[in-house]
Amino acid sequence: MLTLKKPKDRLRWLFFAALFLAVFLPNVGEAASVTFKDLARYQWEDGKKAIQVMSQSRIINGYPDGTFRPAEPITRQQAAKIIAMSLGLQPAPASFTDVPKGPSYIGALQQAGVVSGDQQGRYRPGDHLTRAQLAKMIVLGYGLQMKQEPKLKDVKNDDLGKYVRIAASNGVMTGYEDGTFRPNQPVKRDQAAVMIHRAMRLVGDDRPLPNEPGDSPDAGKPDDDKDSGEQPGSGNEPGSGDDSGEGEVPPPGDNTGGKLFRLFVDAGHGGEDPGAMGKLADGSQIREKEINLDIANEIARIFRTEYVGVEVAMSRSDDTFVMLSERTRQANEWGADYFVSIHVNSAASPSASGFETYIYNGPVSAETVEKQRIIHQVIVDKLGLKDRGMKRANFAVLRESKMPAILIENLFISNPADAALLSDPQFRKQLARAIVEGIAKAWNLQKKKTSAEFSNDNMNNQHLPESEQSQPVNDATESSVDDAA
């Protein structure tokens, strides 16, 4: 749900829109100078300097309340984001079981060989980062070599110990006065900033990153980090401000040789944001975030298994919270060809029902308008839905996405009949399929051939020159962004 339609709801809508903007959009006025209100009396000079330099470069961020919280332990996710950004890495897919699918900074570090996770294939993004773990990330990330081997009483002679000694020998991290290093101790946020900043200076790379004012929707925006400090890692950081790296994201799954169509599927809401809520006849509650996710996952599944030449990335493929700015940042950096946001509508009046689609109400390409028209019509026709029309609105995901984008409001969760339909898994499957067919028609995407069609084609191809023969169905096209690595 992203809007209320009735004119008398307009004031209400404006109120919620303002609230929404206040919560989710940056205070642009603060973008230029970065100050954290809890650092006014902060004493550690190294810490001040590192935080200042790195926050100007958008490598580190504070919290939504304007604090930096230097003494809090840094999480593995937060550290991954800072290091990946300091290295200029673009988000990339990760293969950890506990990291959301789709491009992330954790994935960028994994692909760069800087992090490898635990033996169960997990990254443990919410865990506190230990000093030894940070040493390893810094040494591998910045390619540091052993200088004069330091003496550290409590550091083992294992792999992790080696990284600790290399980090210490470069002065990036130091031991304690009693000769210990305390490798298992968690790293505080200001300590991490200082250590990473030292590594950046070592390799001569502590210049502020180039920023493109106005191009980075949430430059200077603090993290949405209300959830126990675990959010600001790859999942919820503002755009890097470095959009010059476009096209540098490795093309996951693109091993067919041809240009793949990149579809970004955005399941609205998630995690602590349930979206709109509805009640079924039996009194049970349904939540928009779950319906969105189910439809979005089914759309992705159908494209991956039944279509050829289509790559799908998702803003989330499970019940996690992803900021709006992060959704469009991922799509923009991935170089998506089309952005599809899946939502369910809601209104104060239970009588409101039906289907509608949205595109941005500012300047859009003719393509954007045309795709909406085709997709909207296919879905309405195929399912016989009550058509509320094609609409335009200033929704963040539509506004901030650089490619053509559509937001689909799939019926009203606040309407009993619509809610009953939405709670039916079969209907959600049909809905997903109708959306897929609309997108496929709009963008001329092709289904994989069945084996019968395939052998038929091979017969027909016999007398064609090789270049004109139809391409064999290649399993590799199924390797999507989520499956890569």
Ligand SMILES: [Zn+2]
């Ligand atoms: Zn919604």
